[in-house]
Amino acid sequence: MFDELKIRYALIGGYAAIVYDSPYITDDIDFVIMADNVTLDLLDRLRDAGWDPTEEYNEAWELTAFGQFVHKDTGVVLHFFGEVSGFKIKDAIKINKSKIEGYPVNVCSPEDYLIMRAAVWHEEDKQKAIVIVRAQGKNLDIDYLMKRAKEEKVTRRIKWLLKFQK
Template sequence: MKLRKLIADTCRVFDELKIRYALIGGYAAIVYDSPYSTHDIDFTIMADNVTLDLLEHLKNSGWNPTEEYNEVRELLAFGQFIHKETGVVLHIFGEVSGFKIREGIKINKSEIDGYPVNVCSPEDYLIMRASVWYEEDKQKAIVVIRAQGKNLNPDYLMKRADEEKVTERIKWLLKFKK
């Protein structure tokens, strides 16, 4: 089973349960033309509509939780699952450094395995990397800046950078824009 199909199937679960979500992490970078490869799937989800029914739906899609989740807050703190057929790891977060689904956050649609998937914007991908800011994060951000530089919304990017207090890091990254 391909990673793309696992992503699409997981997004179908979120959509069926009316859970707002965004694909983040390595696969979001791939969507934005990064040569990055990944072996896991990362999502942020909005807590508003999440119930423990999500666990059952994910299990029915082949995802086994690595922990016992008795409350939604535990799941949102760090939901981790392993796909029983492939061994692929799925992470579900309520929020991550630099990104939380809320009003005013830009989410893009990208077709993955024939399914429309919500993906964090390239600007928010950069904000997440700037919020963590290890050497690996800088390199991953530079690749996306080079690939997406002409497509970035500078007003939105700088607004988000100010909100997350990473303005100087984003200005530094913009030096690599083509």
């Protein structure tokens, strides 16, 4: 759907953690979307796919401020954000392609997942980040991770997390 509408996006949150081998369980699906190409066509496509909005959206920008939908059959909650702490769709951001239930999906990199957790840094975020560091181990791109940590001013937190690397 995003690709058809030419909307740049990335899966973040719990489902991204699951893609990167976390045993995490989540009840919602979170996406960061780039606001530039978002139109109300997205709202129409979501409704056609069974997603009911929890708010009234009259303008496209409202979807990127905080878009929330509930699937009418499954009750799964879907969120859209224009950006979150530590992550925004931009040219230098690494996005990985993954298959989820047979569908190609853009997923934030594990490094950016760690940056998001470090930007928030509550106890739960630390634990979630440690799980990803241990699961991804030597697969992490340390140069990219440290570059992003510097950009987001979370270098100390990332260095601390890397102590848990296998």
